[in-house]
Each structure stands twice: as structure tokens, then as C-alpha cells.
Amino acid sequence: MDGTSGSLSADRDTTYQASLPRLSVTESAAFQGQYVGRDIAAGLITGVMAIPLSVGIAMMSDYPIKVGLATVAFACLIGWINAWIKPGNFVGCPGIAAGLAPVLAMGVASFGMENMAFVIFLTAVMQAVIWKFNWQRYILLAVPAYLVEGLLAGIGLKIALKFSTFTYELPAELAAADTFLNGARIQMILISLAGLGLFLYLFGKFKYIQPAVPYFVIIGMGVLLAQFVQVPMLHVEDVPLSVAVPVPHFDSATTWVYVVGFAAMLAIIDVIEQVMSNAAIQKIDPLKRTCNSNNSLLAIWIANIGASFFGGMTNLDGLAKSTTNRLAGAYTKFSVLIVGLVVTFFVINPQYLELLPKFAVAIVMMFTGWKMVAGLMHVTHHGPYAMILAILTGILVYKIGIFEGLLVAMAIHGIVHYLVYTQVDKKSAKVVVSNYFSNLKKITTES
Numbered sequence: 001m002d003g004t005s006g007s008l009s010a011d012r013d014t015t016y017q018a019s020l021p022r023l024s025v026t027e028s029a030a031f032q033g034q035y036v037g038r039d040i041a042a043g044l045i046t047g048v049m050a051i052p053l054s055v056g057i058a059m060m061s062d063y064p065i066k067v068g069l070a071t072v073a074f075a076c077l078i079g080w081i082n083a084w085i086k087p088g089n090f091v092g093c094p095g096i097a098a099g100l101a102p103v104l105a106m107g108v109a110s111f112g113m114e115n116m117a118f119v120i121f122l123t124a125v126m127q128a129v130i131w132k133f134n135w136q137r138y139i140l141l142a143v144p145a146y147l148v149e150g151l152l153a154g155i156g157l158k159i160a161l162k163f164s165t166f167t168y169e170l171p172a173e174l175a176a177a178d179t180f181l182n183g184a185r186i187q188m189i190l191i192s193l194a195g196l197g198l199f200l201y202l203f204g205k206f207k208y209i210q211p212a213v214p215y216f217v218i219i220g221m222g223v224l225l226a227q228f229v230q231v232p233m234l235h236v237e238d239v240p241l242s243v244a245v246p247v248p249h250f251d252s253a254t255t256w257v258y259v260v261g262f263a264a265m266l267a268i269i270d271v272i273e274q275v276m277s278n279a280a281i282q283k284i285d286p287l288k289r290t291c292n293s294n295n296s297l298l299a300i301w302i303a304n305i306g307a308s309f310f311g312g313m314t315n316l317d318g319l320a321k322s323t324t325n326r327l328a329g330a331y332t333k334f335s336v337l338i339v340g341l342v343v344t345f346f347v348i349n350p351q352y353l354e355l356l357p358k359f360a361v362a363i364v365m366m367f368t369g370w371k372m373v374a375g376l377m378h379v380t381h382h383g384p385y386a387m388i389l390a391i392l393t394g395i396l397v398y399k400i401g402i403f404e405g406l407l408v409a410m411a412i413h414g415i416v417h418y419l420v421y422t423q424v425d426k427k428s429a430k431v432v433v434s435n436y437f438s439n440l441k442k443i444t445t446e447s
Helices: 010-019 033-060 065-085 098-111 113-132 136-142 145-167 183-206 213-225 253-284 293-308 319-327 334-348 350-355 358-382 384-400 402-424 429-446
Strands: 093-095 316-318
Touching (some): 033 065, 033 098, 033 334, 065 093, 065 293, 065 334, 065 350, 093 319, 093 334, 098 113, 098 253, 098 358, 113 136, 113 253, 113 293, 145 183, 145 253, 145 358, 145 402, 253 293, 253 316, 253 402, 319 334, 334 350
16 A cells, blocks of 8 residues: 555566656656656646636635645645655646535635634544554544445435535526526527537536536536626626634634534545545556555645645545646646646636636536436445445435534444444454454555
């Protein structure tokens, strides 16, 4: 689990050298001159694709769009710098995660935006501890991947339903007071359906070749259509970005307890999503380099601590942007620096984002939500129990809340295993606990 491209065996190194004569696996993960052209092109494509996705995630998180984009730009810079020292993966693209958007929105509602900087700071500190002791190995034992897929499915459903309202929203002057379904609204619904159908068609056609194509088309089509048809447009609040120490303002001990629990949940979900993303990113790496999840966590917590000083959000290497980055031609993390520069342009010039109609953002986010729900299909190979628990987790997250749903699902998971071991396998409680810690020790030994 701790291997990097620099620690590949001599035989494997020889294989790489034979198949790719110009490549040395000891070269930097952050920049290689022979791939600079491809990395720049990939960064430009991925950067443009990241804009509507990041805008939608910021809106879902109840964060200012400009702050969300600034988080992405900063995370890209940290990811590129970290690649010079301790590369986690080689083509992964950092940014704000859709899976954490409703969690952050819940934090904003519970603690207020004025306290979220401290919550992110506390989350980053917890991630730093996880990184220091490589505890991500144990987290995956306590919170199995199929439970996380259920959690993300519940969150994905929330995202898809929230943004579905944009597909029939009208400008105030076109909304009729006496009827909901007037001519303008029917037109808006038809436009949204046509856009969604086109997006899905293009994604199916280009997902293995150039997955950024549907994003480019829906953005371009939306901007062009808005010149001729009156549709609701994105509004970007040009909030000032300033650096300040993240100081908490909590007035009760109970709130402090809840904040610590909330930050722990946020940290753990962020870590698990990164580990799962790394497993997928490793499979699509063009040079088959080995990912190091713990090194990725280093970049995450540094970026999160930095973001907390300007009121930013959490980050991780998202699979959608990472896949686009790879298929666009990226070979090193230099492409991520280019992504950061593209996003920075819109941080400095947020007025250009107001050319984007809301229905185009809705299509991107509804598709993102659906992909998270469809992730339940990954659970099928774990068996019927895992599938049932994943679906139950998704329902709980959607119905009673993310924090509460996750805790209830984990409690059910623990109780089921305890009953199976004690009632079916006839093991004593002492043996069950002993076996659990033996598994932890085994993980430590294997790592």
C-alpha cells in the first residue's frame, strides 16, 4: 500500500523501460518535458469541464460559487506541488466533491457560514492525523466500501432532485401567478429535456474517448440558446476572498461535541472517497503507475487547512475530473496546474459565469447525482447482504440525514455481524472482539 512509482521492482522497471524507451519511472510525477504538450491540452479541457461541475457542487453545498472555484484552484496548486515530493496518483484531478456537497450544506445550516472555516480546519487536522499514522487502512475495515456506495447513492439522489427544479424554473417576469404550467414553462421543460437527452447521447458516445465533450456541448448550447430565448441565468455573488484565521464561535458544549463528530464524519468520508478514487485512477493510469493513497491524503489535508484560511471547502481527487484528465491526454500532474489556472481565471472574472443558464448546470448535476446512485451496481459483486445494506444506507441518508443515516447504517452493520458470529457461528463475544483486533493487526503487518 505504501509503494510509489519510485519503489517499483527492478523487473517491472525494466518492463516499463522496454515498452516506453523515453520514459524513466524515476522522473517527476509533477512534470516531464516529453509530455508537456499533452498535459497542457488535457488541463485546458478538464479545466473547462470542471467549471459547471464545480459551480453546481458549490451551489449544492450552500457555499458562494466564487469560494468553491477558489478551493478548486488552490487544491490544484497544492496537488501539483505535492507531486514533486510525495505523489499519490499521477493523473488525478483535485476539486470539490459532489459526495460531500449535502454534508457541507448541512454544516452551513447547523453551524452557520461564519463557523464553517473552523469546521474545515478541524476536518483537515483529523485528516492529518489519519495521514500521519496511515489510519486509512483501518477506516476501510470499519466502514466497508459498499456502505460508502450506499451513502453516496443517498447523497446523489438528493443532488439530482434538488437541481431538477432548475429544469422548469422561469424568470420572474415569465411566471404566471394563476397557473403553474404556462407556455413559457412548457418551453423550459422541453429545452431541459432536449439538453439532457443530448448530454446523455454524447456521454454514451464519447465516455471512453473524450468524456468532456458532453460538458462542452451543453455549456456552449446553453450560452448560445440564452442569446435567443429568455431562460434563468446563473447569478454569481462576487464575494471578497480574504485570508483570516479560522476562529470558532460556539456558545455551548453540546455544539462542540456535535462539531467534532461532524468534522470526523466529513474527514472519514473524504478519506474513503479518495482511497476509492485512487483505486480507479490507478486502473486508468496511462503508464500503469502505482497510486499511494496515504500520499494523496497529505495533499488533501494541506489543501484543506489552506482553504480554511479563506473560507474554502474540502477537496479530493474526483473520479469524473480525473477520468476526463486522463482521456484528454494527461501523463503528469502538470495538467492539474493548468486546470487550476483555468479555474483561477473564473475566480478573478466571475462575471463570465453569468453567461451560463441554470438549466445547463442542472443537467450536469442531475447526471452527477444519477452516476452516484448508479454506483450501487458496484456493490453487486459483494453479495446480497452488501447490496441490501447499501440500499438501506442510501434510503436512510436520503430520509433522515447524512450524519444520522450513516450512524444508523453502521450500527445495523455491526449488530448483524455480531449476531451472525454469536448466534450462527456460536462464537463468544470475547472471541468476536479478539478476531476483530486480529484483523487490524493483520492489516498492519501486511502494510
